[in-house]
Amino acid sequence: MADKKIRIGIVGTGGIAHAHMKPYVGFDDVEIVGACDIVPGKARAFLDKYDLNDVPAFENVYDLVRNVKMDGVSVCTYNTTHAECTIACLEAGIHVLCEKPMSFTIQEAADMVKASRKAKKILTIGFQPRYDYMRRKVDEIIDSGALGKVYYIQSGGGRRRGIPAGTFVDKEKAGYGCLGDIGCYSIDECLHAVRYPRPLTVSAIATNYFGKNPKYWPGAETFDVDDFSVALVRLEGGVTYVFKQSWAMHADSLGPTMWLGTEGAIKVINKKDELNRPSRYMYYTDVNGMHIDSFIDPSYPFNAYEGMVHKDVFAAKIRGFVDAVITDGPAPIPGEEIIYNQAICDGIYRSSLSGHEVEIVIPEY
Numbered sequence: 479m480a481d482k483k484i485r486i487g488i489v490g491t492g493g494i495a496h497a498h499m500k501p502y503v504g505f506d507d508v509e510i511v512g513a514c515d516i517v518p519g520k521a522r523a524f525l526d527k528y529d530l531n532d533v534p535a536f537e538n539v540y541d542l543v544r545n546v547k548m549d550g551v552s553v554c555t556y557n558t559t560h561a562e563c564t565i566a567c568l569e570a571g572i573h574v575l576c577e578k579p580m581s582f583t584i585q586e587a588a589d590m591v592k593a594s595r596k597a598k599k600i601l602t603i604g605f606q607p608r609y610d611y612m613r614r615k616v617d618e619i620i621d622s623g624a625l626g627k628v629y630y631i632q633s634g635g636g637r638r639r640g641i642p643a644g645t646f647v648d649k650e651k652a653g654y655g656c657l658g659d660i661g662c663y664s665i666d667e668c669l670h671a672v673r674y675p676r677p678l679t680v681s682a683i684a685t686n687y688f689g690k691n692p693k694y695w696p697g698a699e700t701f702d703v704d705d706f707s708v709a710l711v712r713l714e715g716g717v718t719y720v721f722k723q724s725w726a727m728h729a730d731s732l733g734p735t736m737w738l739g740t741e742g743a744i745k746v747i748n749k750k751d752e753l754n755r756p757s758r759y760m761y762y763t764d765v766n767g768m769h770i771d772s773f774i775d776p777s778y779p780f781n782a783y784e785g786m787v788h789k790d791v792f793a794a795k796i797r798g799f800v801d802a803v804i805t806d807g808p809a810p811i812p813g814e815e816i817i818y819n820q821a822i823c824d825g826i827y828r829s830s831l832s833g834h835e836v837e838i839v840i841p842e843y
């Protein structure tokens with residue numbers, strides 16, 4: 479039994495809140511001490527589901543922070559209320575793990591970082607693929623300098639048919655469509671590997687041909703978010719980033735995720751191959767003028783009793799936050815870094831609306 483339990487609250491008790499609760503309730507150094515949701519009765523029902531019948535439930539974040547002493551919270555509300563809930567918790571002196579995307583507007587993201595700095599509390603954003611074993615290996619290879627200077631990055635993947643339902647397609651609640659759902663993951667994968675150079679300009683187009691077509695989406699008449707977007711982003715240090723993401727298209731993939739450097743390249747082929755492996759990581763370079771194409775063997779850590787050890791990335795994300803709360807920081811996936819991710823989403827949105835390239839301006843934070 480842990481000596482001191484970390485006191486955790488849950489803000490927003492919808493779908494993803496369960497993916498936070500499952501690991502929390504399994505940790506013996508964590509105690510769930512409160513929850514809130516703006517839908518009356520929802521937070522109560524959520525806590526009861528975990529047999530936490532004596533833990534108090536509230537209908538807004540302000541009552542939760544006023545009435546319950548907490549060390550940390552998971553903000554699991556929909557995108558357009560991330561900023562309000564996160565700032566309320568930080569101002570009450572509580573560390574925050576906020577779900578992705580960080581916010582809707584770039585001003586909200588800046589205000590979140592400012593609140594975290596002022597309160598000297600952690601603001602970490604919930605990108606669980608950061609804990610994926612292969613993602614970490616790619617980051618290490620790029621950090622080692624094996625690619626030389628990385629001058630071009632492109633995101634790949636995309637869904638053939640994968641428009642989600644619920645708040646994901648409600649503009650009032652999600653702000654973005656595909657961009658806020660899976661686009662921000664793609665930006666994080668591409669740019670964290672090169673330690674997030676500052677974005678300078680964006681030229682983008684976002685469309686929704688599938689969501690607006692009743693043949694492909696049942697709620698077509700009210701669909702008003704993006705389901706596809708493509709962008710050319712200039713990054714500090716002469717790096718070009720080509721972003722693309724889709725919820726639906728008539729193709730199996732938008733191509734591979736790729737980092738091109740002056741000495742080598744890495745390509746992620748996001749498709750099952752002949753051996754049914756979901757994605758293959760390739761490394762390309764030249765030795766004595768000869769092209770060398772190598773398959774990157776993940777060499778997963780092997781445990782004699784359990785076989786290959788694959789980490790549950792959701793559990794790792796929650797553990798990462800709890801550990802950071804225990805040590806009073808640093809944030810595992812800092813708001814200061816993800817503000818650049820949000821700035822690109824914001825730039826894509828503005829550029830698409832205006833029909834021309836836009837400068838990325840990040841408000842003071």
Ligand SMILES: NC(=O)c1ccc[n+]([C@@H]2O[C@H](COP(=O)([O-])OP(=O)(O)OC[C@H]3O[C@@H](n4cnc5c(N)ncnc54)[C@H](O)[C@@H]3O)[C@@H](O)[C@H]2O)c1
Binds near residue numbers: 579
């Ligand atoms: N990391 C992941 O893999 C992952 C997966 C799915 C969703 N998400 C993210 O999680 C967030 C929530 O998604 P979801 O699918 O759980 O949505 P959801 O609509 O099921 O749940 C959101 C909940 O927040 C509540 N809420 C909204 N505003 C609130 C406020 N101001 N105060 C208190 N409660 C409030 C809503 O009533 C709702 O119950 C989104 O930002 C989404 O992008 C992340």
